[in-house]
Amino acid sequence: MGTAPLGLLSWQHGTLSPSYLNYEEIRRSTSRKHQCTRHLKANHVEVSARKAHEARWYNQSQSRVRDKGFEKLKDGITDLLPINTINSLDRWNGKGLPELGRRKVHYHPSVRCAADSGALFSSADLGANGSYDFKKGKERNGSALYAEELAFVARIFLSLKTLKAFLPNGSWWQAIERQHQRTFNITFTGAMSRLWVLVSPDKLIIGFAFTALVIAALSEITIPHFVAAMIFSAQKGMTNDFYNNARLLVMMSCTYGLFSGIRGGCFGIANQILVKRMRELLFSTLVSQDIVFFDTEAVGSLTSRLGSDCQQVSRIIGNDLNIMFRNGLQGLGAFVYLLTLSWQLALTTLGVCSLMWFLTRIYGRYQKRTARFAQDSIASANEVAEEALSLLRVVRTFGTEKEEVYRYSNWLKKLMEINLRQNIAYGFSTLSSCTLYHTTQVVALIIGGGFVMSGAISAEKLTKFILYSEWVVHSTWWVGDHWASLMQAIGASEKVFQLLELPPCPQLSSVGIVLPQVRGRIQFVDISFSYPTRPQAHVLKNVNLDIKPGEIVAVVGLSGSGKSTLVSLLLRLYEPTNGQVVVDGASLTELDIKWFRKQCGVVSQEPRLFSMNIASNIAYGSDDASQVEIEKAAKLANAHDFIISLPDGYKTMVDNSRLSGGQKQRIAIARALLRDPAILILDEATSALDAESEHLVQKALDRAMRGGVGENKRTVLVIAHRLSTIRAADRIVVMTNGQVAEMGSHDELIKLDGEYARLTKRQLSTLAQ
Numbered sequence: 186m187g188t189a190p191l192g193l194l195s196w197q198h199g200t201l202s203p204s205y206l207n208y209e210e211i212r213r214s215t216s217r218k219h220q221c222t223r224h225l226k227a228n229h230v231e232v233s234a235r236k237a238h239e240a241r242w243y244n245q246s247q248s249r250v251r252d253k254g255f256e257k258l259k260d261g262i263t264d265l266l267p268i269n270t271i272n273s274l275d276r277w278n279g280k281g282l283p284e285l286g287r288r289k290v291h292y293h294p295s296v297r298c299a300a301d302s303g304a305l306f307s308s309a310d311l312g313a314n315g316s317y318d319f320k321k322g323k324e325r326n327g328s329a330l331y332a333e334e335l336a337f338v339a340r341i342f343l344s345l346k347t348l349k350a351f352l353p354n355g356s357w358w359q360a361i362e363r364q365h366q367r368t369f370n371i372t373f374t375g376a377m378s379r380l381w382v383l384v385s386p387d388k389l390i391i392g393f394a395f396t397a398l399v400i401a402a403l404s405e406i407t408i409p410h411f412v413a414a415m416i417f418s419a420q421k422g423m424t425n426d427f428y429n430n431a432r433l434l435v436m437m438s439c440t441y442g443l444f445s446g447i448r449g450g451c452f453g454i455a456n457q458i459l460v461k462r463m464r465e466l467l468f469s470t471l472v473s474q475d476i477v478f479f480d481t482e483a484v485g486s487l488t489s490r491l492g493s494d495c496q497q498v499s500r501i502i503g504n505d506l507n508i509m510f511r512n513g514l515q516g517l518g519a520f521v522y523l524l525t526l527s528w529q530l531a532l533t534t535l536g537v538c539s540l541m542w543f544l545t546r547i548y549g550r551y552q553k554r555t556a557r558f559a560q561d562s563i564a565s566a567n568e569v570a571e572e573a574l575s576l577l578r579v580v581r582t583f584g585t586e587k588e589e590v591y592r593y594s595n596w597l598k599k600l601m602e603i604n605l606r607q608n609i610a611y612g613f614s615t616l617s618s619c620t621l622y623h624t625t626q627v628v629a630l631i632i633g634g635g636f637v638m639s640g641a642i643s644a645e646k647l648t649k650f651i652l653y654s655e656w657v658v659h660s661t662w663w664v665g666d667h668w669a670s671l672m673q674a675i676g677a678s679e680k681v682f683q684l685l686e687l688p689p690c691p692q693l694s695s696v697g698i699v700l701p702q703v704r705g706r707i708q709f710v711d712i713s714f715s716y717p718t719r720p721q722a723h724v725l726k727n728v729n730l731d732i733k734p735g736e737i738v739a740v741v742g743l744s745g746s747g748k749s750t751l752v753s754l755l756l757r758l759y760e761p762t763n764g765q766v767v768v769d770g771a772s773l774t775e776l777d778i779k780w781f782r783k784q785c786g787v788v789s790q791e792p793r794l795f796s797m798n799i800a801s802n803i804a805y806g807s808d809d810a811s812q813v814e815i816e817k818a819a820k821l822a823n824a825h826d827f828i829i830s831l832p833d834g835y836k837t838m839v840d841n842s843r844l845s846g847g848q849k850q851r852i853a854i855a856r857a858l859l860r861d862p863a864i865l866i867l868d869e870a871t872s873a874l875d876a877e878s879e880h881l882v883q884k885a886l887d888r889a890m891r892g893g894v895g896e897n898k899r900t901v902l903v904i905a906h907r908l909s910t911i912r913a914a915d916r917i918v919v920m921t922n923g924q925v926a927e928m929g930s931h932d933e934l935i936k937l938d939g940e941y942a943r944l945t946k947r948q949l950s951t952l953a954q
């Protein structure tokens with residue numbers, strides 16, 4: 186097999202039109218065309234023993250040859266191998282094609298370059314010894330020069346291909362959009378009407394701001410007129426006119442300064458009010474969402490919406506609209522003035538401004554589209570940061586600081602990619618605006634100078650014209666700049682507006698019935714349930730359970746058997762897929778759920794404390810509790826002694842991390858007991874406490890479970906893990922795979938020798954070890 190030159194024959198991948206590198210065109214453009222064609226035809230090698238994938242490439246290449254109209258060449262070349270990525274070549278390295286032997290293949294940079302751009306090669310091009318040397322090829326065979334030319338053309342077209350990606354609507358600009366999904370799109374008018382609803386209660390401030398804006402803008406626009414008038418009256422020796430103009434200039438300058446200040450202050454205040462109101466509204470919308478919503482939305486992302494996204498919106502009124510109105514008004518005024526000076530020159534300026542505005546609209550649209558993606562990336566970065574910082578103890582224990590930094594910086598990288606595009610787009614916008622700005626001056630001077638020389642207008646008029654045309658263009662530039670910034674802010678706030686439109690959780694707005702007295706009978710009637718985020722997983726299946734008033738029921742079972750889910754359904758945090766929960770004969774859906782929840786005391790498996798003092802944490806949700814009642818609840822929960830031993834006693838500031846697990850649990854028990862609930866729900870902690878803490882917590886739980894007397898005896902539903910708690914129950918319910926497997930007293934279930942007996946034995950043997 187002889188060494189053949191590079192057979193660069195065709196191009197794939199739509200970005201570069203194949204016709205650009207049509208073989209025939211290349212052939213025509215080179216003096217060695219016949220020689221090369223002959224050479225390729227003569228040196229092609231029939232590759233007989235191809236592997237399956239090579240055969241596939243071969244077929245593809247044949248169809249490409251056909252598709253791209255290389256019919257003539259097709260007949261002569263049967264062993265084309267499309268090497269559209271260098272990886273394909275690399276895969277051959279060392280392994281060898283049948284005809285190349287097991288030798289390493291080396292590639293000339295131009296082969297790599299051409300291959301990257303999707304060229305087809307003949308296997309013969311790689312040479313008999315598996316390598317291709319252009320210099321040697323050139324010496325041996327004149328056609329090699331042709332190969333270099335082709336490689337050169339390849340480079341040019343590669344550059345063109347890259348350039349094309351940077352043109353408006355090119356693939357580089359759209360790369361970001363392809364990575365993100367947009368489900369909600371807000372228009373300019375949509376955003377404005379929503380913002381108006383938010384700021385309308387402060388019409389007075391907005392009114393002041395706009396009045397001041399108009400006065401400041403109009404007084405500022407007269408300044409160039411008086412400046413020019415003063416210069417020319419001085420030149421003509423008109424002293425009276427000079428001083429009159431000077432007086433008016435001072436007056437206008439002062440008016441401008443004063444009202445600019447009022448304008449800035451009023452817009453600033455309106456801005457602060459807007460952001461505050463928006464954050465309040467967003468927060469209240471979020472806290473009134475269904476629990477399912479929080480199964481899908483990360484907390485870090487939501488706090489980012491409250492912080493960063495709302496801040497972006499504040500720019501709209503305080504900055505963008507303010508400056509747009511000011512410059513719009515001034516630009517309009519200046520243009521009217523220009524028309525009075527020379528309508529021909531005024532129309533020239535208008536032409537330039539229209540072009541500038543057109544470019545700005547394109548730029549503004551791009552900024553709006555990308556802004557949302559930027560905010561999404563900020564939210565995701567925030568989510569990672571929030572997670573890592575709140576779980577820093579776990580991060581430190583597992584030594585995964587670097588991984589967390591990597592996770593965080595990955596989002597920052599994505600954000601940077603978006604910002605890079607936004608900034609380059611800004612660069613293009615500034616470039617075009619700058620060019621057009623100076624073009625106006627040059628055009629006005631050339632045309633205006635002609636008018637002056639022909640005596641059509643005076644030099645004073647031309648000077649005023651230049652000053653005001655500059656003003657018009659400058660105003661258009663500013664309006665355009667802030668239009669783009671406004672669109673960016675609207676884009677950034679899309680998610681905020683989307684969230685603000687979420688209706689509150691229906692149970693919060695529904696008015697249900699309030700029972701005169703809660704006796705505490707709880708019935709789970711044929712309950713089936715799947716979490717909305719995992720509808721295929723049936724967590725509870727036809728659960729039937731009747732808990733009598735004052736009864737203590739312990740629910741036991743393996744982890745994941747659905748015990749906590751049962752409690753969530755009792756508190757109506759989720760709605761059952763099938764069946765219903767009945768309390769004292771009334772369906773839970775008929776009851777006023779806020780009232781019902783107040784009748785329940787809940788101690789969750791991992792109680793969380795708020796960043797407030799201990800007394801406020803105990804009184805959380807019981808606003809009218811007195812200090813005496815708080816202390817009584819704390820004593821019942823075995824928490825009083827440790828609380829008073831703290832430096833500030835009940836006023837000690839705590840948060841979720843400043844107390845031990847046992848202490849937090851006792852505060853949570855006190856919080857539940859303070860309500861003196863008719864129904865007590867305990868999700869026993871599985872985490873191991875030291876013997877002393879466990880003893881104290883256990884005593885607190887026992888006391889809590891025995892609360893109430895006679896008719897008012899408390900109904901207790903306890904998800905129990907400790908044998909002592911289980912034994913204290915009147916009835917034990919054993920759950921397996923979302924179903925009630927066994928039910929009865931401890932002795933009954935031990936006799937049954939089923940699941941419960943097995944669980945108990947396992948626990949006893951663990952304790953014995």
Ligand SMILES: Nc1ncnc2c1ncn2[C@@H]1O[C@H](COP(=O)(O)OP(=O)(O)OP(=O)(O)O)[C@@H](O)[C@H]1O
Nearest residue numbers: 480716718719724743744745746747748749750751
């Ligand atoms: N918010 C949720 N979204 C989706 N699936 C969930 C959710 N909460 C729990 N699950 C799933 O529901 C099933 C039952 O969970 P549940 O918390 O009720 O079990 P459990 O018996 O209380 O377990 P443990 O004793 O470990 O607390 C599990 O498979 C769990 O993965």
